[in-house]
Amino acid sequence: MAEKRLRSVEKKLMQDESLAQAFQSVINDYISKEYIREVPDVEPKPSSEWFLPHFPVVRPEKSTTKVRIVFDGSAQQGGTSLNSESLPGPKLQSDIVDILVKFSKESFVLVGEVTQMYHQRILRPVDRPLHRFLYRNLDCDDSPRV
Numbered sequence: 001m002a003e004k005r006l007r008s009v010e011k012k013l014m015q016d017e018s019l020a021q022a023f024q025s026v027i028n029d030y031i032s033k034e035y036i037r038e039v040p041d042v043e044p045k046p047s048s049e050w051f052l053p054h055f056p057v058v059r060p061e062k063s064t065t066k067v068r069i070v071f072d073g074s075a076q077q078g079g080t081s082l083n084s085e086s087l088p089g090p091k092l093q094s095d096i097v098d099i100l101v102k103f104s105k106e107s108f109v110l111v112g113e114v115t116q117m118y119h120q121r122i123l124r125p126v127d128r129p130l131h132r133f134l135y136r137n138l139d140c141d142d143s144p145r146v
Helices: 002-014 017-032 096-105
Strands: 054-058 067-071
Touching (some): 002 017, 002 054, 017 067
Antiparallel strands (some): 054 067
16 A cells, blocks of 8 residues: 555656655655664564555645645555554643633743654654655665665
8 A cells, every 4th residue: 555655656746846856855854854764674574564655745835844744644554554553642732722711811922833843753663663654766766665
């Protein structure tokens, strides 16, 4: 399923050179920031692994990130997806009503943004094989890399 989705993304990227370059730039940025790494062939094969399909999302109106990569955790293979097998954690965001009430009580409000927050999470080594994806440089015909 992940290979099929990769070919579909590659086909889309080949039709738009600027999108392909932006997509490649995002991948290179993730590698340089160590959000992702290539799994070497010599690394022992885990007992189970999951390949997340991914696709570019283009938002030309955004001033910072015009192209971002979305990893599809809800994509199913054999009736199973990464999202369906993951244990949900506690709700971490406050209710919008609670936030608005606090705004009316206080004199000052501090707002912040955490850039690429979810990409900066460090997965436990045992969980990493379940968050893999296939990738290939568009300018070569090599087999997909993990």
